[in-house]
Amino acid sequence: MAITSxxxxxxxxxxxxxxxxxxxxxxxATRPHVGWLEIHPENFLAxxxxxxxxxxxxxxxxxxxxxxxxxIGSADGIDRDHLIRLRGLVDRLNPVLVSGHLAWSxxxxxxxxxLLPLPYTAETLRVVVAHLAEVQDALGRAYVxxxxxxxxxxxxxxxxxxxFLHALVDESGCRLLCxxxxxxxxxxxxxxxxxxxxxxxPSDSVAELHLxxxxxxxxxxxxxxxxxxxxxAHAVAEPAWQLYAHALRRFGPRPTIIxxxxxxxxxxxxxxxxxxxxxxxxxxxxxxxxxxx
Amino acid sequence: MPTLADVQAAIRHAVVDGDGAAVAGVLVGGxxxxxxxxxxxxxxxxxxxxxxxxxxxxxxxLVGSELVTHVATSYVGEHPPSRPCIAEYGEGFPRYxxxxxxxxxxxxxxxxxxxxxxxxxLALATDASTNVQYVHLDWSxxxxxxxxxxxxxxxEYALRQEDVWLEVRGLRGELQLNRLTSEEFxxxxxLQSTGxxx
Numbered sequence: 479m480a481i482t483s484x485x486x487x488x489x490x491x492x493x494x495x496x497x498x499x500x501x502x503x504x505x506x507a508t509r510p511h512v513g514w515l516e517i518h519p520e521n522f523l524a525x526x527x528x529x530x531x532x533x534x535x536x537x538x539x540x541x542x543x544x545x546x547x548x549x550i551g552s553a554d555g556i557d558r559d560h561l562i563r564l565r566g567l568v569d570r571l572n573p574v575l576v577s578g579h580l581a582w583s584x585x586x587x588x589x590x591x592x593l594l595p596l597p598y599t600a601e602t603l604r605v606v607v608a609h610l611a612e613v614q615d616a617l618g619r620a621y622v623x624x625x626x627x628x629x630x631x632x633x634x635x636x637x638x639x640x641x642f643l644h645a646l647v648d649e650s651g652c653r654l655l656c657x658x659x660x661x662x663x664x665x666x667x668x669x670x671x672x673x674x675x676x677x678x679x680p681s682d683s684v685a686e687l688h689l690x691x692x693x694x695x696x697x698x699x700x701x702x703x704x705x706x707x708x709x710x711a712h713a714v715a716e717p718a719w720q721l722y723a724h725a726l727r728r729f730g731p732r733p734t735i736i737x738x739x740x741x742x743x744x745x746x747x748x749x750x751x752x753x754x755x756x757x758x759x760x761x762x763x764x765x766x767x768x769x770x771x
Numbered sequence: 772m773p774t775l776a777d778v779q780a781a782i783r784h785a786v787v788d789g790d791g792a793a794v795a796g797v798l799v800g801g802x803x804x805x806x807x808x809x810x811x812x813x814x815x816x817x818x819x820x821x822x823x824x825x826x827x828x829x830x831x832x833l834v835g836s837e838l839v840t841h842v843a844t845s846y847v848g849e850h851p852p853s854r855p856c857i858a859e860y861g862e863g864f865p866r867y868x869x870x871x872x873x874x875x876x877x878x879x880x881x882x883x884x885x886x887x888x889x890x891x892x893l894a895l896a897t898d899a900s901t902n903v904q905y906v907h908l909d910w911s912x913x914x915x916x917x918x919x920x921x922x923x924x925x926x927e928y929a930l931r932q933e934d935v936w937l938e939v940r941g942l943r944g945e946l947q948l949n950r951l952t953s954e955e956f957x958x959x960x961x962l963q964s965t966g967x968x969x
Contacts, residue, residue, distance in 0.1 A: 524858035526897040527943050547855020553776035560855055585779040588851035590786055592814050594779075597797075601775050629807040630800035634772050667807075668800060698809065699801025707810055 493752040493759070494540075496737040501745050502531050510745065512752050514540040514574065516735045519567050520547045533570060542575040542686070542735070543568060547589065550609045550623070551582035551596040561616040568617055575686060575733070577622035577655045578613075580606065580643075597632035598642040607650045622685045624655035627692075627708035628664040639664075640678050647683045654680060656732075657688035658725050659718045663706040676725050684729045689714045689722055689755060690737035710739035714751060719758060726762040734759070773797065786812045787851055819847040822857045823864055829887045829919040830868070834877060842871045862888060879910040879930060886912055886939070890920075890948075893941025902942050905951075905960045908935035913948050920946065 492513030497505060499521055515535060522529045535541065547560055568576060581593035596602050606623075613621045625643065637645070646652060656679055665672030691712030697705035714722075714736065726732070736751045773781070778797065785791035789812060791805045798804035823843040824831060831839050846867050852860040865888055868874055869881020889904040896902035911931040918924040936956035940947040951959065 520856045521858070524856040525895050527895045530897050530943075549855075551775075553774070553779055557855070582779060583855065585776075585783045587853055588783060588787065589853060589855050590783065590811075590815055591818055591852060591855075591857060592786070592811050594782055594786070594811060597775065597778055599772075599775070605775060628800070629810045630798045630804045632778060633797045633799050634778065697801055698806040699803045701802075703801070705801070705807065705810070 491731075493734045493736060493755040494542075495748045495752050496544075496735055496739065497532070497535075498739065498742060499525065499528050500742055501748075502528055502535075504745050505535060506531050508745075509538065510749050512539075512749055514542065514733070514735075516542040516544050516737075518546050519543050519564055520545065523563050523567060529567070529570075536571045536573075540574045541571050542577065542733075543571065543573040544624075544735075545576070545578040546593070547583065548578040548609075548613060548621075549582050549584040549589075550578060550613065551580065551602060551606055552584045552609075553582075553605060554585055554587075556609050556612055557584060558616075561613065565617055568619065575622055575655075576617060576619055577624055577686065579624045579626050580646075581626045593626050595626070595628055595631055598635040598637045598639060600636065603642065603645055603649065606646060610646075610650050610652055620653060622653045622655045624657050624688065625660055625679075626664075627657070627660040627667075629667050629705060629707070631668060640675065644680050647680045652683070653685035654683045655686045655688060656684050656725060656729070657690070658722045659688065659690045659692060659714065659737075660708065661725075662715075662718045662721050663692050663708055666704075666706050672721055673724055676721065676728055679728075681729050684732055687722070687725060687729075687732045687734040688737055689718060689734065689751075690739075691715065692718075710737050711741040713743075713747070714754075719754070722755065723758050723762050726759055727765060730766070731759055731763065782808070782811075786815050787848065816844065816847055819852065819857070819860065820844050823847065823861050826858070826861050826891060827864070827884055827887055829890075829916055830880070830884045832919050833883060833915070834874075834880065838873055839868070842868050842873060845871070864888075879912060882908050882910060883912045883915065886916055886937075889939050890916065890941070890946060893939055894944055894946055896941050897943060899942060902940055903963070904939045905956060905963065906937045906939060907956070908937060909933075911935060913937050913950065917948060 494514035494516055495512050497515040497517050522532055579593045583590050661672045661675050690710045691714055692706045693709040693711060694704045695707050697703040734755050736748055738748055781793035785794050785808050791808055795805040800807040820843045824840055846864055865881050865884035868884050874880045886906055893902055911933055913935055936951045936953050938949040938951055
Protein backbone atom coordinates (compact mmCIF):
# COMPACT_ATOMS: atom_id res chain seq x y z
CA MET A 479 0.00 0.00 0.00
CA ALA A 480 1.38 3.35 -0.92
CA ILE A 481 1.18 6.34 1.37
CA THR A 482 -1.76 8.50 0.45
CA SER A 483 -1.87 12.25 0.40
CA UNK A 484 -3.37 12.14 3.91
CA UNK A 485 -0.04 10.91 5.22
CA UNK A 486 2.09 13.51 3.44
CA UNK A 487 3.98 14.51 6.53
CA UNK A 488 4.89 10.93 7.38
CA UNK A 489 7.43 10.55 4.63
CA UNK A 490 10.17 10.11 7.21
CA UNK A 491 8.61 6.77 8.07
CA UNK A 492 9.59 5.20 4.78
CA UNK A 493 12.36 6.03 2.33
CA UNK A 494 11.52 7.30 -1.12
CA UNK A 495 13.18 7.03 -4.51
CA UNK A 496 14.18 9.44 -7.23
CA UNK A 497 11.70 8.86 -10.06
CA UNK A 498 13.25 9.04 -13.52
CA UNK A 499 11.37 8.90 -16.82
CA UNK A 500 12.45 5.35 -17.80
CA UNK A 501 10.79 4.01 -14.63
CA UNK A 502 7.60 6.02 -14.72
CA UNK A 503 5.44 3.53 -16.66
CA UNK A 504 6.40 0.74 -14.27
CA UNK A 505 5.71 2.90 -11.22
CA UNK A 506 2.31 3.86 -12.64
CA ALA A 507 1.51 0.22 -13.34
CA THR A 508 2.82 -1.38 -10.14
CA ARG A 509 2.55 1.35 -7.47
CA PRO A 510 5.63 0.14 -5.58
CA HIS A 511 5.87 0.15 -1.82
CA VAL A 512 8.03 3.24 -1.33
CA GLY A 513 7.42 6.19 0.91
CA TRP A 514 7.56 8.98 -1.61
CA LEU A 515 8.90 10.07 -4.97
CA GLU A 516 11.33 12.82 -5.88
CA ILE A 517 11.62 14.22 -9.39
CA HIS A 518 13.83 16.61 -11.32
CA PRO A 519 11.32 19.12 -12.70
CA GLU A 520 13.57 19.86 -15.69
CA ASN A 521 12.85 16.33 -16.96
CA PHE A 522 9.09 16.78 -16.81
CA LEU A 523 8.77 20.39 -17.98
CA ALA A 524 9.93 19.19 -21.39
CA UNK A 525 7.70 16.13 -21.34
CA UNK A 526 3.97 16.87 -20.99
CA UNK A 527 3.11 13.18 -21.48
CA UNK A 528 5.38 12.19 -18.61
CA UNK A 529 3.97 15.02 -16.50
CA UNK A 530 0.47 13.61 -16.95
CA UNK A 531 1.62 10.30 -15.47
CA UNK A 532 3.44 12.09 -12.68
CA UNK A 533 0.35 14.12 -11.83
CA UNK A 534 -1.55 10.86 -11.52
CA UNK A 535 1.12 9.47 -9.17
CA UNK A 536 1.08 12.67 -7.10
CA UNK A 537 -2.49 11.84 -6.06
CA UNK A 538 -1.21 8.72 -4.34
CA UNK A 539 2.39 9.41 -3.35
CA UNK A 540 3.95 12.40 -1.67
CA UNK A 541 6.16 14.01 -4.32
CA UNK A 542 9.11 16.31 -3.84
CA UNK A 543 10.55 18.55 -6.53
CA UNK A 544 14.35 18.63 -6.66
CA UNK A 545 15.60 21.19 -9.17
CA UNK A 546 18.90 21.07 -11.00
CA UNK A 547 18.36 24.23 -13.04
CA UNK A 548 17.80 27.08 -10.60
CA UNK A 549 21.49 28.01 -10.31
CA ILE A 550 20.98 29.85 -7.05
CA GLY A 551 24.63 30.93 -6.87
CA SER A 552 24.84 32.57 -10.31
CA ALA A 553 26.23 36.10 -10.22
CA ASP A 554 24.10 36.79 -13.31
CA GLY A 555 20.83 36.19 -11.47
CA ILE A 556 18.03 33.65 -11.65
CA ASP A 557 16.43 32.50 -14.90
CA ARG A 558 12.97 33.97 -14.38
CA ASP A 559 11.42 32.14 -17.32
CA HIS A 560 12.47 28.88 -15.72
CA LEU A 561 11.09 30.01 -12.38
CA ILE A 562 7.71 30.73 -13.97
CA ARG A 563 7.61 27.28 -15.55
CA LEU A 564 8.68 25.72 -12.25
CA ARG A 565 5.90 27.55 -10.44
CA GLY A 566 3.38 26.03 -12.84
CA LEU A 567 4.68 22.54 -12.16
CA VAL A 568 4.78 23.10 -8.39
CA ASP A 569 1.19 24.36 -8.40
CA ARG A 570 0.15 21.28 -10.35
CA LEU A 571 1.92 18.74 -8.12
CA ASN A 572 1.65 20.43 -4.71
CA PRO A 573 4.91 18.79 -3.58
CA VAL A 574 5.86 18.11 0.02
CA LEU A 575 9.26 19.72 -0.56
CA VAL A 576 11.00 21.83 -3.20
CA SER A 577 14.78 21.81 -3.16
CA GLY A 578 17.93 22.64 -5.09
CA HIS A 579 21.68 22.89 -4.72
CA LEU A 580 24.16 25.30 -3.17
CA ALA A 581 25.95 25.66 -6.50
CA TRP A 582 25.71 27.43 -9.84
CA SER A 583 25.15 26.30 -13.42
CA UNK A 584 24.45 29.39 -15.53
CA UNK A 585 26.76 32.19 -16.65
CA UNK A 586 26.57 34.57 -19.59
CA UNK A 587 23.36 32.97 -20.82
CA UNK A 588 24.94 29.50 -20.96
CA UNK A 589 23.60 26.65 -18.86
CA UNK A 590 26.55 24.33 -18.14
CA UNK A 591 24.50 21.27 -17.11
CA UNK A 592 26.48 20.73 -13.93
CA LEU A 593 26.58 21.85 -10.31
CA LEU A 594 29.68 24.01 -10.08
CA PRO A 595 31.58 25.19 -7.00
CA LEU A 596 31.02 28.50 -5.28
CA PRO A 597 33.58 30.52 -3.37
CA TYR A 598 32.36 30.80 0.21
CA THR A 599 32.56 34.56 0.67
CA ALA A 600 30.39 37.36 1.98
CA GLU A 601 29.57 38.29 -1.63
CA THR A 602 28.38 34.76 -2.42
CA LEU A 603 26.31 34.71 0.77
CA ARG A 604 24.57 37.95 -0.25
CA VAL A 605 23.88 36.54 -3.73
CA VAL A 606 22.50 33.22 -2.47
CA VAL A 607 20.35 34.81 0.24
CA ALA A 608 18.88 37.28 -2.28
CA HIS A 609 18.23 34.57 -4.87
CA LEU A 610 16.73 32.28 -2.26
CA ALA A 611 14.23 34.99 -1.37
CA GLU A 612 13.46 35.53 -5.06
CA VAL A 613 12.92 31.81 -5.66
CA GLN A 614 10.71 31.41 -2.58
CA ASP A 615 8.64 34.45 -3.58
CA ALA A 616 8.24 33.11 -7.10
CA LEU A 617 7.30 29.61 -5.99
CA GLY A 618 5.19 30.66 -3.04
CA ARG A 619 6.83 28.13 -0.76
CA ALA A 620 10.06 27.24 1.01
CA TYR A 621 13.08 26.21 -1.04
CA VAL A 622 15.41 23.73 0.65
CA UNK A 623 19.16 23.93 -0.04
CA UNK A 624 21.40 20.88 -0.56
CA UNK A 625 25.11 20.65 0.19
CA UNK A 626 26.86 19.80 -3.09
CA UNK A 627 29.61 17.35 -4.00
CA UNK A 628 33.05 18.82 -4.63
CA UNK A 629 36.12 17.85 -6.63
CA UNK A 630 37.65 21.32 -6.31
CA UNK A 631 36.98 24.32 -4.11
CA UNK A 632 38.06 27.93 -4.47
CA UNK A 633 41.02 29.41 -2.69
CA UNK A 634 39.20 32.75 -2.55
CA UNK A 635 36.77 31.33 0.04
CA UNK A 636 36.89 33.18 3.32
CA UNK A 637 34.79 30.67 5.24
CA UNK A 638 34.33 26.90 5.31
CA UNK A 639 31.32 25.19 3.79
CA UNK A 640 29.93 24.56 7.28
CA UNK A 641 30.41 28.20 8.26
CA PHE A 642 28.65 29.18 5.06
CA LEU A 643 25.71 26.82 5.68
CA HIS A 644 25.29 28.13 9.23
CA ALA A 645 25.41 31.72 7.98
CA LEU A 646 22.92 30.91 5.23
CA VAL A 647 20.49 29.40 7.73
CA ASP A 648 20.97 32.33 10.12
CA GLU A 649 20.42 34.98 7.45
CA SER A 650 17.66 33.35 5.41
CA GLY A 651 15.95 30.92 7.77
CA CYS A 652 16.12 28.27 5.06
CA ARG A 653 16.07 24.54 5.68
CA LEU A 654 18.71 22.18 4.39
CA LEU A 655 18.89 18.94 2.48
CA CYS A 656 21.88 16.98 3.72
CA UNK A 657 23.19 14.73 0.95
CA UNK A 658 25.05 12.17 3.02
CA UNK A 659 26.79 10.67 0.00
CA UNK A 660 27.99 14.14 -0.99
CA UNK A 661 29.47 14.59 2.49
CA UNK A 662 31.35 11.30 2.17
CA UNK A 663 32.47 12.08 -1.39
CA UNK A 664 33.54 15.66 -0.70
CA UNK A 665 35.28 14.61 2.51
CA UNK A 666 37.30 12.06 0.53
CA UNK A 667 38.07 14.45 -2.34
CA UNK A 668 38.81 17.55 -0.29
CA UNK A 669 40.44 15.87 2.69
CA UNK A 670 38.09 16.49 5.60
CA UNK A 671 36.40 14.21 8.12
CA UNK A 672 32.82 13.51 6.96
CA UNK A 673 31.73 12.43 10.45
CA UNK A 674 32.86 15.73 11.92
CA UNK A 675 31.07 17.50 9.04
CA UNK A 676 27.83 15.73 10.01
CA UNK A 677 28.44 16.51 13.68
CA UNK A 678 28.77 20.22 12.91
CA UNK A 679 26.02 20.40 10.28
CA PRO A 680 23.09 22.69 11.26
CA SER A 681 21.04 19.75 12.50
CA ASP A 682 17.90 21.67 13.47
CA SER A 683 17.53 22.79 9.86
CA VAL A 684 17.72 19.38 8.19
CA ALA A 685 14.53 18.79 6.21
CA GLU A 686 15.67 15.85 4.09
CA LEU A 687 18.50 13.42 3.47
CA HIS A 688 19.86 12.11 0.17
CA LEU A 689 21.84 8.99 -0.65
CA UNK A 690 23.31 8.18 -4.04
CA UNK A 691 26.06 6.20 -5.70
CA UNK A 692 29.42 7.50 -6.86
CA UNK A 693 32.25 6.23 -9.05
CA UNK A 694 35.86 5.97 -7.83
CA UNK A 695 38.33 7.06 -10.51
CA UNK A 696 42.05 7.51 -10.78
CA UNK A 697 42.80 11.04 -9.58
CA UNK A 698 44.79 12.85 -12.26
CA UNK A 699 45.25 15.67 -9.77
CA UNK A 700 47.10 13.44 -7.30
CA UNK A 701 48.76 10.43 -8.95
CA UNK A 702 48.23 7.23 -7.03
CA UNK A 703 45.05 8.49 -5.33
CA UNK A 704 41.38 8.10 -6.21
CA UNK A 705 38.77 10.77 -6.69
CA UNK A 706 35.09 9.99 -6.11
CA UNK A 707 32.84 11.24 -8.91
CA UNK A 708 29.19 11.96 -8.15
CA UNK A 709 27.75 9.94 -11.02
CA UNK A 710 24.58 8.61 -9.37
CA ALA A 711 25.28 5.53 -11.46
CA HIS A 712 25.77 2.93 -8.74
CA ALA A 713 24.27 1.56 -5.57
CA VAL A 714 24.99 3.41 -2.34
CA ALA A 715 28.45 2.39 -1.12
CA GLU A 716 29.02 0.92 2.33
CA PRO A 717 30.89 3.97 3.73
CA ALA A 718 27.92 6.15 2.78
CA TRP A 719 25.49 3.76 4.50
CA GLN A 720 27.62 3.96 7.65
CA LEU A 721 27.68 7.74 7.45
CA TYR A 722 23.89 7.70 6.94
CA ALA A 723 23.49 5.76 10.19
CA HIS A 724 25.66 8.36 11.92
CA ALA A 725 23.60 11.18 10.42
CA LEU A 726 20.37 9.60 11.68
CA ARG A 727 21.80 9.28 15.19
CA ARG A 728 22.81 12.93 15.00
CA PHE A 729 19.70 14.39 13.30
CA GLY A 730 17.05 11.86 14.20
CA PRO A 731 14.83 10.30 11.50
CA ARG A 732 14.53 12.49 8.43
CA PRO A 733 12.76 11.97 5.09
CA THR A 734 15.26 10.18 2.86
CA ILE A 735 15.55 9.70 -0.90
CA ILE A 736 17.66 7.23 -2.89
CA UNK A 737 19.02 8.93 -6.02
CA UNK A 738 20.06 7.04 -9.16
CA UNK A 739 20.29 9.02 -12.40
CA UNK A 740 22.63 7.22 -14.80
CA UNK A 741 22.91 3.59 -15.89
CA UNK A 742 19.53 3.09 -14.27
CA UNK A 743 19.00 -0.37 -12.76
CA UNK A 744 15.67 -2.21 -12.64
CA UNK A 745 13.17 -0.44 -10.42
CA UNK A 746 13.39 -3.31 -7.94
CA UNK A 747 17.01 -2.41 -7.21
CA UNK A 748 16.03 1.13 -6.20
CA UNK A 749 13.23 -0.22 -4.03
CA UNK A 750 15.70 -2.54 -2.28
CA UNK A 751 18.05 0.39 -1.70
CA UNK A 752 15.16 2.27 -0.10
CA UNK A 753 14.39 -0.78 2.05
CA UNK A 754 18.02 -0.85 3.19
CA UNK A 755 17.74 2.79 4.27
CA UNK A 756 14.56 1.86 6.19
CA UNK A 757 16.37 -0.97 7.99
CA UNK A 758 19.20 1.37 8.99
CA UNK A 759 16.70 3.94 10.23
CA UNK A 760 14.94 1.33 12.36
CA UNK A 761 18.26 0.17 13.80
CA UNK A 762 19.33 3.69 14.67
CA UNK A 763 15.92 4.42 16.16
CA UNK A 764 16.49 1.48 18.52
CA UNK A 765 19.97 2.83 19.30
CA UNK A 766 18.49 6.22 20.16
CA UNK A 767 15.81 4.67 22.34
CA UNK A 768 18.38 2.50 24.11
CA UNK A 769 20.57 5.53 24.82
CA UNK A 770 17.55 7.55 25.92
CA UNK A 771 16.54 4.73 28.26
CA MET B 772 40.07 39.06 -4.86
CA PRO B 773 38.15 38.13 -8.03
CA THR B 774 34.42 38.74 -7.94
CA LEU B 775 31.90 35.92 -8.11
CA ALA B 776 31.17 36.92 -11.70
CA ASP B 777 34.88 36.77 -12.58
CA VAL B 778 35.23 33.30 -11.08
CA GLN B 779 32.17 31.99 -12.89
CA ALA B 780 33.25 33.41 -16.25
CA ALA B 781 36.67 31.80 -15.79
CA ILE B 782 35.15 28.43 -14.88
CA ARG B 783 32.92 28.63 -17.97
CA HIS B 784 35.98 29.07 -20.18
CA ALA B 785 37.65 26.11 -18.50
CA VAL B 786 34.58 23.86 -18.75
CA VAL B 787 33.32 24.74 -22.23
CA ASP B 788 36.49 25.82 -24.06
CA GLY B 789 39.15 23.94 -22.10
CA ASP B 790 40.97 27.16 -21.24
CA GLY B 791 41.65 26.92 -17.51
CA ALA B 792 44.39 29.50 -17.31
CA ALA B 793 42.27 32.17 -15.64
CA VAL B 794 40.97 29.90 -12.91
CA ALA B 795 43.89 27.55 -12.25
CA GLY B 796 45.43 29.80 -9.61
CA VAL B 797 42.35 29.90 -7.39
CA LEU B 798 41.48 26.19 -7.33
CA VAL B 799 42.03 23.83 -4.40
CA GLY B 800 41.83 20.03 -4.65
CA GLY B 801 44.64 17.51 -4.94
CA UNK B 802 48.16 18.34 -5.99
CA UNK B 803 47.06 19.63 -9.41
CA UNK B 804 43.52 20.91 -8.83
CA UNK B 805 43.09 22.17 -12.40
CA UNK B 806 43.02 18.52 -13.42
CA UNK B 807 40.03 17.99 -11.12
CA UNK B 808 38.17 20.68 -13.05
CA UNK B 809 38.48 18.33 -16.02
CA UNK B 810 35.81 16.19 -14.32
CA UNK B 811 33.34 19.05 -14.85
CA UNK B 812 34.60 19.65 -18.40
CA UNK B 813 34.18 15.96 -19.23
CA UNK B 814 30.69 15.92 -17.73
CA UNK B 815 29.63 19.00 -19.68
CA UNK B 816 30.72 17.60 -23.03
CA UNK B 817 29.77 13.96 -22.45
CA UNK B 818 26.34 14.58 -20.94
CA UNK B 819 25.25 17.10 -23.58
CA UNK B 820 26.67 15.11 -26.49
CA UNK B 821 24.84 12.04 -25.19
CA UNK B 822 21.64 14.06 -24.79
CA UNK B 823 21.84 15.25 -28.39
CA UNK B 824 22.59 11.80 -29.80
CA UNK B 825 19.70 10.33 -27.82
CA UNK B 826 17.43 13.15 -29.03
CA UNK B 827 18.01 12.14 -32.66
CA UNK B 828 17.80 8.32 -32.75
CA UNK B 829 16.33 8.21 -36.27
CA UNK B 830 19.17 10.37 -37.56
CA UNK B 831 21.62 7.98 -35.90
CA UNK B 832 19.77 5.08 -37.55
CA LEU B 833 20.07 6.81 -40.92
CA VAL B 834 23.71 7.91 -40.97
CA GLY B 835 25.30 6.12 -38.02
CA SER B 836 26.26 7.17 -34.52
CA GLU B 837 29.84 8.06 -35.45
CA LEU B 838 28.85 10.99 -37.65
CA VAL B 839 26.11 12.27 -35.33
CA THR B 840 28.35 11.97 -32.27
CA HIS B 841 31.22 13.73 -34.02
CA VAL B 842 29.05 16.68 -35.06
CA ALA B 843 27.23 16.76 -31.70
CA THR B 844 30.57 17.07 -29.93
CA SER B 845 31.39 20.16 -32.00
CA TYR B 846 27.91 21.61 -31.47
CA VAL B 847 28.14 21.28 -27.69
CA GLY B 848 31.45 23.15 -27.70
CA GLU B 849 30.09 25.99 -29.82
CA HIS B 850 26.50 26.22 -28.64
CA PRO B 851 25.99 25.68 -24.90
CA PRO B 852 22.37 25.27 -23.78
CA SER B 853 20.63 28.44 -22.71
CA ARG B 854 17.98 26.69 -20.63
CA PRO B 855 18.10 23.93 -18.02
CA CYS B 856 15.58 21.57 -19.66
CA ILE B 857 18.08 19.52 -21.61
CA ALA B 858 15.38 17.64 -23.53
CA GLU B 859 14.71 21.00 -25.20
CA TYR B 860 18.36 21.43 -26.16
CA GLY B 861 19.31 20.98 -29.80
CA GLU B 862 16.71 22.85 -31.83
CA GLY B 863 19.54 24.35 -33.89
CA PHE B 864 21.37 21.04 -34.24
CA PRO B 865 19.70 19.89 -37.50
CA ARG B 866 20.91 22.96 -39.41
CA TYR B 867 24.35 22.69 -37.82
CA UNK B 868 24.50 19.02 -38.74
CA UNK B 869 23.48 19.68 -42.31
CA UNK B 870 26.07 22.43 -42.72
CA UNK B 871 28.90 20.42 -41.20
CA UNK B 872 31.65 19.36 -43.62
CA UNK B 873 31.23 15.76 -42.46
CA UNK B 874 27.71 15.78 -43.91
CA UNK B 875 28.55 17.49 -47.20
CA UNK B 876 27.45 14.45 -49.23
CA UNK B 877 24.08 14.23 -47.46
CA UNK B 878 22.05 17.25 -48.64
CA UNK B 879 18.83 15.92 -47.11
CA UNK B 880 20.28 15.39 -43.61
CA UNK B 881 19.34 18.75 -42.09
CA UNK B 882 15.70 18.37 -43.15
CA UNK B 883 15.58 14.79 -41.88
CA UNK B 884 16.97 15.79 -38.47
CA UNK B 885 14.62 18.77 -38.30
CA UNK B 886 11.67 16.48 -39.07
CA UNK B 887 12.86 14.20 -36.27
CA UNK B 888 13.09 17.16 -33.90
CA UNK B 889 9.41 17.93 -34.50
CA UNK B 890 8.39 14.27 -34.30
CA UNK B 891 10.17 13.86 -30.97
CA UNK B 892 8.55 16.95 -29.54
CA LEU B 893 5.05 16.19 -30.77
CA ALA B 894 5.15 12.58 -29.56
CA LEU B 895 5.15 13.97 -25.99
CA ALA B 896 2.24 16.38 -26.56
CA THR B 897 -0.89 16.14 -24.47
CA ASP B 898 -2.71 19.24 -25.67
CA ALA B 899 -4.60 18.68 -28.92
CA SER B 900 -4.53 22.40 -29.65
CA THR B 901 -0.72 22.54 -29.86
CA ASN B 902 0.14 19.11 -31.21
CA VAL B 903 0.66 19.87 -34.90
CA GLN B 904 3.59 21.07 -37.00
CA TYR B 905 3.61 21.83 -40.73
CA VAL B 906 6.88 21.00 -42.48
CA HIS B 907 7.94 21.44 -46.10
CA LEU B 908 10.49 18.90 -47.32
CA ASP B 909 12.53 18.76 -50.52
CA TRP B 910 12.87 14.99 -50.31
CA SER B 911 10.64 12.02 -49.52
CA UNK B 912 11.91 12.04 -45.96
CA UNK B 913 8.48 11.32 -44.49
CA UNK B 914 8.73 7.85 -45.98
CA UNK B 915 12.23 7.43 -44.66
CA UNK B 916 11.39 8.40 -41.09
CA UNK B 917 8.27 6.24 -41.38
CA UNK B 918 10.50 3.23 -41.94
CA UNK B 919 12.31 4.05 -38.71
CA UNK B 920 9.17 4.70 -36.69
CA UNK B 921 7.51 1.47 -37.81
CA UNK B 922 10.67 -0.61 -37.97
CA UNK B 923 9.86 -1.59 -41.55
CA UNK B 924 12.94 -0.54 -43.49
CA UNK B 925 13.21 -2.24 -46.89
CA UNK B 926 16.49 -3.67 -48.08
CA GLU B 927 16.80 -0.82 -50.55
CA TYR B 928 15.11 2.55 -50.83
CA ALA B 929 15.59 5.28 -53.43
CA LEU B 930 15.10 8.68 -51.81
CA ARG B 931 13.24 10.98 -54.22
CA GLN B 932 13.84 14.71 -54.52
CA GLU B 933 10.32 16.13 -54.52
CA ASP B 934 8.19 18.67 -52.70
CA VAL B 935 6.50 17.18 -49.65
CA TRP B 936 3.93 19.27 -47.79
CA LEU B 937 3.66 17.50 -44.48
CA GLU B 938 1.41 17.76 -41.46
CA VAL B 939 2.88 16.10 -38.35
CA ARG B 940 0.50 15.38 -35.49
CA GLY B 941 1.36 13.78 -32.17
CA LEU B 942 -0.49 12.99 -28.98
CA ARG B 943 0.62 10.84 -26.07
CA GLY B 944 3.11 8.82 -28.07
CA GLU B 945 0.90 8.40 -31.15
CA LEU B 946 2.10 10.06 -34.37
CA GLN B 947 0.50 10.88 -37.71
CA LEU B 948 2.43 12.08 -40.75
CA ASN B 949 -0.04 13.31 -43.35
CA ARG B 950 0.94 14.53 -46.80
CA LEU B 951 -1.03 17.58 -47.94
CA THR B 952 -1.34 19.43 -51.20
CA SER B 953 0.50 22.72 -51.34
CA GLU B 954 -2.86 24.52 -51.16
CA GLU B 955 -3.97 22.54 -48.08
CA PHE B 956 -0.59 23.17 -46.48
CA UNK B 957 -0.76 26.93 -47.05
CA UNK B 958 -4.31 27.09 -45.76
CA UNK B 959 -3.59 25.15 -42.56
CA UNK B 960 -0.42 27.10 -41.86
CA UNK B 961 -2.46 30.27 -42.27
CA LEU B 962 -5.14 28.98 -39.93
CA GLN B 963 -2.52 27.97 -37.36
CA SER B 964 -0.82 31.36 -37.50
CA THR B 965 -4.14 33.09 -36.78
CA GLY B 966 -4.79 30.86 -33.79
CA UNK B 967 -7.48 28.62 -35.28
CA UNK B 968 -6.94 24.86 -35.14
CA UNK B 969 -8.39 22.12 -37.25
